[in-house]
Amino acid sequence: MFLRPLQENREHVASYYAATLGEHTTYPTLAERIDTDVCVIGGGFSGISTALHLAERGYRVVVLEGNRIGWGATGRNGGQLIGGFSMDADDLRKDLGKEGVHAVWRMGQEGVDIIKQRVAAYGIDCDLRFGYCDVALKPRDLESFTMDLVRQQELGYPHTMRLLSRDELRSLVKSDLYLGGLLNEGYGQLHPLKLCLGEARAAASLGVQIFEQTRAVKLEQGEHPVVHTEHGVVHAKYVAVCGDAYLGELVPQLSSRNLPAASFVIATAPLGERAKDVMTRELAVCDTRWALDYYRLSVDGRLVFGGACNYTGLAPANVTETMRQKMLKVFPQLHDVAIDYTWGGQIGISMNRIPQLGRLKGNVFYAQGYSGHGVAPTHLMGKLLAEAVSGHAERFDLFARYKHLPFPGGKWMRQPLYALGMLYYRTLDLL
Template identity: 55%
Template sequence: MLGLQRTRDTREHAGSYYAASAHPDNRYPTLEDDLSADIVVVGAGFTGINTALELAERGYEVVLLEANRIGWGASGRNGGQIIGGIGHDPERFERHIGSDGVKRIYRLGIEARDIIRERVETYDIDCDLKWGYCDVALKPRHLRQFAEWKAHEEAIGNPHSYRLLDRDELKEFVASEAYLGGLYNTGNGHLHPLNLCLGEARAAASLGTRIFEQSRVVELVPGPRPRVRTERGSVTARRVLLCGNAYLGNLVPRLASRILPSVSAVIATEPLGPAQARALIPGDVAVCDPRTALDYFRLSADQRMLFGGLSNYTGLEPRDLVGTLRRKMLRVFPSLADARIDYAWSGRIGIGLNRMPQLGHIDEQISYIQAYSGHGVAPTHVMARITAAMLDGEPGDFDIFARIPHWPFPGGKLLRRPGLALGMAWFKLRDAL
């Protein structure tokens, strides 16, 4: 049986390749005063930072509070894969949002990637941004699924090209014998997520956003002008936006009951050198398989293999994280048997029961965004844009998502995690068939 343990978190960044290769950045102070602002944003990951940036661009006075460091959570630990689309199958909610709402969600899923391109260009953010992506097939039914995906993307007007690949054609992009074929597209890509997050924070600060790190929120006081209290200070504002996602804890029990922190992990090899790296992933693309507990991998800018997976609902990581992920990596790339593993880390992602982002309001002054279900690098950016628009008096897109129903996980605190773990075990068995 796989040995598990709690993830090891400190108030500094995880010991990841991203933290080790992050660009030198300003440290932001700890909040030790009582401030006021137009809007206070809680959580300095992609969602919080980009909402603050969007609001600052519109002229709002914003305070951004982070319990640890900028990009400390999933935004600075993820696989660095830019994937279009938002959630899963918005057609399920047509009776709540209408056919126009479904179409709008698909359009926003296309726009999400363009916002990242725009951010990088506008603010000159060095984050190793590259375009190109392959879904890879382990079974014939995956190839049939890819054909359906391609047809769907073309039907909704996605301007990026999609190309079905047989086993030999896939090797132009991913040189592994593990796969039967794939689906290549030019719209998705990959980057250094922590450097993007830090660059976006610098951009927000340059426009006047006041950012505070090591400033954990310990109390939320509702009212006509709600007050957010940290360990050493407070902020009173007209509006509050909660963006803590899987790391918000029990600050708002209603939100905590609708999100399940799941763990995913990544290892990074030593630098492989250009020749070996390109022999493994000739197309320098991001790669993902379609299983429930999927593998995802790509090359870093300095030719390391970044290989991730092990998603599970226990909230725990393997005791032998390196050994477990190395075995998975070698099934795809046996030639990496002698490659040294330089970094290994894990983190929590916020899973929602219906796999759609959760946007809504606690009351007239307090709103929230959470639950990207492991698919957040691009969607966070467009969610931030539509949330800033809502706070600026343009609620249309935000209200589409707010009308989607979200339910608490069954079983309460005691039973919901074992129940979901059993559910994932079922899906893993189905994937193996």
Template identity: 40%
Template sequence: MNLLYANDRRGQYPESWYAATATPTERFAVLKGAVKADVCVVGGGYTGLSAALHLAEAGRDVVLIEAQRVGFGASGRNGGQLGSGQRVEQDGLEKMLGADHAKRLWQMGEDAKDLVKSLISKHGIDCHLKPGVAHTASNAGDLGHLHAYADHLRTLYGYDQIETLDHAALQSVCPSPDYVGGTLDMGAAHLHPLNYALGLARAASAAGVRIFETSPAHHIETGKKTIVQTDAGRIEADHVILACNGYLGGLNRKVAARVMPINNFIAATEPLGDRIKDVLPRDVAVADSRFVVNYFRLSHDGRLLFGGGESYGYKFPADIAAKVRKPMSVIFPHLRDVKIDYSWGGTLGITLKRLPYVARVAPNVLSASGYSGHGVGTATHAGMLMARAVQGDADGFDTMASIPTLPFPGGAALRNPMLVLAMTWYSLRDRLGV
């Protein structure tokens, strides 16, 4: 089964709150016939749009093909959180990669946030960018870790934008009975993810990128010139950038062995009105400390956008709203009766170590994916790094590519069942508060 069409209609965005409130772009044409370009970008999410935009601004002739619509995948469906650092915390990176590499990755995470903010400002992207992401704990052990980590960032990295919150302080931010405290990172931010993607697409098109939608890549033939074949066309290019994340399919076996698609789900409630004060009296995003993370924020029209629950097969559950309501009712039991107006699923890419897989998979084919839920900033930045690498400046690309990324054990046949077993165990730990 093809993930591109397992849960969605061809050429249509999902029926999400994001799609309902997005500033639409023109529908880009389907690629027909043979075209040539300096660079072919495969995938119209943050990674591909950023790569294409930066290459076009540098004077390269760029063709971008998207199997569905630009921003169709995780880039247009996610929780909208622009987090600090990498998906793995710095103390974990220090143990995994050493202090020097960890510090470079921290700075790249900060660069990623700055890049997103600068692109929004430069191109006038109306995506309701707002500061603040809180990280919350449901038990004393997790709270101690969050506070110690904030001190670690302040002491070793000079990062002073995180405030530690005891129970009373957190209640003024997020009055959930489930949380005992947390931290508030005012250097992080949240936004309307689909509007951000569509803004990047408009900027890339204005810079000269030739964008083609509903034009899935079926085969890539590498060589001195690389040929990308679609349903009704082909692109001959000097370089190819793979930016497909969870929707890569069989385009590259090396990437597919290391980046696994999983599904995540979000619901948008009815507008909360006066009930906002009992949910998020401060307009910040929240991510909790569970292994299967709950994440949420307010929409600009006063809804709670709540993400929770994962699945590992191709198909989304029949009742996504019920799946999300279950964890939402744990965090906010007083919202058990709230009406859910929208619910949707999305497919993202994860790696074993929850760090992106960035690689040169052929001499003139670059790939970046597997952002593991940290893609708003990291994917945008990875696209820029690949654009620079194509132009001969591979320093940042090589730093990310040097992160060791192992294939999932068991290959494609066994990785899903093994992940289900692991995630079932961690979900049980979350429920037991272990």
């Protein structure tokens, strides 16, 4: 399979999300000097969530987005709304102890709650629906579902969760691939670009100054940080760096710890009555592999199907056909259905899959590295960044105390070395 770089320009990628956005606000380019309390670099979920939390607390905030709001992973993702984090909270037990794990687990659910509250408070129309299912390809997946269910119940998870037998799952998700599932009524799905733009609009209504097509090209860290853009400059009391996998070399210390991996999504033509041949209920679905399949039905009845995580950060030569073949493995009954949209984006991967939250020099904070599972966690991290700026850093510090090592190999070799290392896990997927 040939690989090639993802093609990008400064407008939203031509996705199902961009095509169904409807009327939306665009923001000017910064071409002056501004003084503010907090300058946020990056207008994805991390940056906009941070800005909105800060504005709600009365701070003056400026957001600098190099392209368009939601242009990065935020406006391209699978739209799966899942609580928790990419790593298992239990993996943190030796560092945090039982209480610490419990605190992290509670925070993992909070991301979903923040989204729910914002959608209601600001009237954001983003196709939010609840109902999520993990699906098992191997008997060991079923064992881990049972353990998940018991653990969630022990921790007091407030929503219905239920193991599904093969037949029960088959009545909901019309695929012969799976051995069973774990249904969770507290997770769900949404239109991520509509959500991010809705949150940006809410932030702007509270006085946040948003600038698009305004890339931060230099950051002076310290007690009085300064952010230089292509045509302007921002002097701030605090800076939050939220560029994730698209940050480039603005802060080499951050990009050496957060590697971009490419993932791809297709959306079929509307299925009409045939949607019932795919799913009888509108669920968001994920399997359990490292390079997993994730899919859901959009409100207009398309199958939105994602996967093919590529740790080289590159794209297959024919993305649509690669993804179509993946979809047909799950739903062969869709062999004659047209694919209307294909797109891809970069996921920021952390070596230990723990989201990276921390402080650089002086008053410069950052959040990145959600490792493929960021829709809900970005909303929590924005809140923790806002708490840290306002002097309440206890929860921020739970994450910030994790030391994230740079990927080995230096600027040029770290990506190929990592891709090689990930081959090991992809082999495990096959066993």
